[in-house]
Amino acid sequence: xxxxxxxxxxxxxxxxxxxxxxxxxxxxxxxxxxxxxxxxxxxxxxxxxxxxxxxxxxxxxxxxxxxxxxxxxxxxxxxxxxxxxxxxxxxxxxxxxxxxxxxxxxxxxxxxxxxxxxxxxxxxxxxxxxxxxxxxxxxxxxxxxxxxxxxxxxxxxxxxxxxxxxxxxxxxxxxxxxxxxxxxxxxxxxxxxxxxxxxxxxxxxxxxxxxxxxxxxxxxxxxxxxxxxxxxxxxxxxxxxxxxxxxxxxxxxxxxxxxxxxxxxxxxxxxxxxxxxxxxxxxxxxxxxxxxxxxxxxxxxxxxxxxxxxxxxxxxxxxxxxxxxxxxxxxxxxxxxxxxxxxxxxxxxxxxxxxxxxxxxxxxxxxxxxxxxxxxxxxxxxxxxxxxxxxx
Numbered sequence: 001x002x003x004x005x006x007x008x009x010x011x012x013x014x015x016x017x018x019x020x021x022x023x024x025x026x027x028x029x030x031x032x033x034x035x036x037x038x039x040x041x042x043x044x045x046x047x048x049x050x051x052x053x054x055x056x057x058x059x060x061x062x063x064x065x066x067x068x069x070x071x072x073x074x075x076x077x078x079x080x081x082x083x084x085x086x087x088x089x090x091x092x093x094x095x096x097x098x099x100x101x102x103x104x105x106x107x108x109x110x111x112x113x114x115x116x117x118x119x120x121x122x123x124x125x126x127x128x129x130x131x132x133x134x135x136x137x138x139x140x141x142x143x144x145x146x147x148x149x150x151x152x153x154x155x156x157x158x159x160x161x162x163x164x165x166x167x168x169x170x171x172x173x174x175x176x177x178x179x180x181x182x183x184x185x186x187x188x189x190x191x192x193x194x195x196x197x198x199x200x201x202x203x204x205x206x207x208x209x210x211x212x213x214x215x216x217x218x219x220x221x222x223x224x225x226x227x228x229x230x231x232x233x234x235x236x237x238x239x240x241x242x243x244x245x246x247x248x249x250x251x252x253x254x255x256x257x258x259x260x261x262x263x264x265x266x267x268x269x270x271x272x273x274x275x276x277x278x279x280x281x282x283x284x285x286x287x288x289x290x291x292x293x294x295x296x297x298x299x300x301x302x303x304x305x306x307x308x309x310x311x312x313x314x315x316x317x318x319x320x321x322x323x324x325x326x327x328x329x330x331x332x333x334x335x336x337x338x339x340x341x342x343x344x345x346x347x348x349x350x351x352x353x354x355x356x357x358x359x360x361x362x363x364x365x366x367x368x369x370x371x372x373x374x375x376x377x378x379x380x381x382x383x384x385x386x387x388x389x390x391x392x
Contacts, residue, residue: 002240004134008141008157009233013292015149018226024151025229026089026217027100029210031158034104036206037074038111040199041067043250043325044191045112049119050251055186060116060173062191067112070195075105090217096152103155106162113169121251125172129165137161198325204336205321208367209239209314211340212360215347224353230297231307231357234288238277238311239318242270246319253326260379263323267316267372274312281305306357313364320371332374339367 009028013021045063049056078085078101086097110133117126141157184190216228249266252258281288282305289301300307324332343363350356 001130001134002237002243004131004138005240006233006237008134008138009236010292011138011142012145012154013230013233013297015145016151016154018230018297019222020149020151022217022222022226022229023089023091024154025213025232027091027096027151027155029213030085030089030100031103031107032210033203033206034074034078034100035107035111036199036202037070037104037195038108039202040111040195040197041070041108042111042115042118043198043202043322044195045115046119046250047254047326047328048186048191048194049116050121050254052186053120056116056120058186059119059191062186062188063112063116065188066192066195067109071105071108074108075101077101078104088214091151093152096155099152099155099159103159103162106159106166110162110165110169113166113173116173117169118247119251122172123248126247128172129169132165132168133162135161136164194328197328197330201321201325201333201336204333204340205318208336208340208343208364209317211343212347212356215344216353216356219348219350219356220353227297227300228353228356230292231300231303231353233292234277234281234304235307235311235314238274238308239314241277241311242273242315243318245269246322249319250322250326253323259323259327260376263319263375263379266319270315270319271312274308274315278305278308278312281308300353303354303357306361310357310361310364313361313368317364317368317371320368320375323375324371327378329374329378332371335367335370335374339363 012024016024041063045059048059048063052059079098082094082098082101085100086092086094089097091097110129114126114129117129137158138161140160141154144153144157147153213225213229213232216225220228245266249262252262285301285304288304288308289298292300292304321336343360346359346363347356350359
């Protein structure tokens with residue numbers, strides 16, 4: 001999925017060019033933020049099923065009921081917000097802005113389906129869903145922008161491709177379930193409340209990881225904003241490269257006994273991957289430029305290793321955010337929102353590409369240290385209480 005998604009992004013950057021790709025990058029950033037509901041539903045389903053596997057049938061039924069209602073509500077809300085999206089992203093196309101509302105519906109449904117499979121650790125079935133989330137987008141989207149190189153065509157390709165995993169998810173979840181034990185903890189209201197909490201935590205993270213492209217389109221000229229968007233292709237590649245680690249580690253982080261080991265091992269692996277990509281971007285920037293978009297973006301070749309550092313920080317932050325979700329932490333999210341406010345406030349005072357990039361990296365680094373310290377402290381206290389419980 002990640003390779004196919006990245007390949008489509010790279011193709012889009014080459015075909016659309018810096019100007020149109022800047023608009024497309026803004027749309028993709030918006031979709032990632034909108035997808036927090038999808039990821040919130042996935043996290044809710046996966047955490048509940050992993051923690052209480054005896055309630056799978058009830059959890060699945062409740063999650064899907066919440067999902068269909070939430071997908072419809074989100075689609076309508078985004079349709080109402082079409083004029084605002086058109087203005088903020090400077091699209092000059094109401095049809096393109098309206099298309100975001102349509103794309104959000106299959107994205108949201110797929111999240112719940114993936115969460116159920118993830119919680120059950122049905123990795124083969126989940127892999128099918130993820131592959132279908134990337135490969136159809138690559139082929140359909142590439143064909144459409146080759147025919148008509150606009151951000152509207154690219155978004156149409158993404159929307160059509162998003163239907164494939166939903167169909168596969170329905171097929172994979174169609175088998176009858178053992179009714180199991182009924183629990184009030186997995187009722188509609190409680191699942192909805194957890195989904196809302198998870199979504200707002202993920203909203204904070206994805207707003208944090210995507211606000212810089214919106215800032216770039218407002219504080220930099222059109223050319224530099226396009227170059228910044230090109231550099232973020234590498235950032236997003238490094239961010240999503242270790243996504244499989246987050247997916248596999250999350251069910252273990254939802255259990256008391258596996259939480260600390262899953263967090264520390266996963267963070268170490270993500271950091272190692274990030275260091276490798278950063279070194280490669282620094283040593284062979286021309287090779288890294290090929291994966292960004294080619295010669296049209298050669299002005300940022302010398303800065304690509306910095307974009308790789310940003311991606312590494314975001315990938316580690318993503319794991320820490322999911323650690324917060326796994327233990328249902330409540331207060332850590334305030335730090336993420338505070339970091340977002342700081343980036344916006346300071347970013348609006350910058351006027352150069354390097355200045356904006358420095359602001360984002362510094363803020364993310366401070367947030368990473370704070371969240372890591374809080375997570376390890378909470379886990380250590382929980383383990384200490386568990387060990388002392390029998391003695392008391």
